[in-house]
Amino acid sequence: MFRIRKSEVDKVNQDQILEILKETNVLQTGHFSLTSGKHSAEYMQCAQVLQYPDQASKLCNEFAEFIKENNISVDLVVGPATGGIILAFETARLLGTKTMFAERENGKMVFRRGFFVEPGQKVFIVEDVITTGGSVKEVIEIVQEQGGIVVGVGVLVNRSPEPVDYGVPLKSLLKIQIETYNPETCPLCAKGVEMKKPGSRGLKK
Incomplete structure (x- = not known):
């Protein structure tokens, strides 16, 4: 059963969450070539905020408060x-x-390193960003296969264009839709804006 610690950080609103993501270079602007082959003027690199423990803690506190406010019992927190x-x-x-x-x-999501879920354990799943929600669904499946009970999901950034239904309460700290373009009709290409590939040396770290 969960035991909420005395809050170490204040709650943050949507504007403050967005500001944290901008300040820590999560929300990046420019001209990006995505793995899908499409282009975009924005890119979300959620790993950037994890360089700053204080900021990351503020975001995770929102998940903890969500669990507390909804009286959700949690024995275990799992992340893909x-x-x-x-x-x-x-x-x-x-x-x-x-x-x-x-x-x-x-290619399959599994538990390794001696990790396992005990039957009846109540599990809250946390992920950094979802677009289709596939990875979280895979984690839900392996938790349930081991007899665990998924009681909720928390995501830092929800990029899904359609509502995602996991069958349990979902807490998205930020919902955002990023417009993408086909290369042949990309307005950024037409303007000659320098292209960057996420994860490349040309992208600000």
Whole structure:
């Protein structure tokens, strides 16, 4: 059962969350070539905020407060690798629960390193960003396969163009839609704006 620690940080509103993401270079602007092949003027690199423990803690506190306000009992916080690992760890620290992470093995999300969910454990899942929600759905499946009970999901950034239904309460700290363009009709290409690829040396770290 969860044990909410005395709040170490104040609650933050949507504007403050957006400001944190801008200040820590999560929300980046420019001309980006995405893995889908499309282009965009914006890119979300959620790992950037994890460089700043104080800011990351403020965000994870929102998950903890959501759990408290909705009277959700939590025994374990799980995050998919790699984006959800630190967020799940900090959320669990604030709740006073255990934490672990799932990772891909041969393309499938699994628990390794001796991690397992005990039957009946109540599990809250935390992820950094969702677009289709597929990774979280995979984690839900392996938790349930081991007899765990998924009681909620928390995501830092919800980029899904359509509502995502996990069958449990979902807390999205920020909902945002980023416009993308086909290369042949990209207005940024037409203006000659320098192209950057996320993760490349040309992208500000």
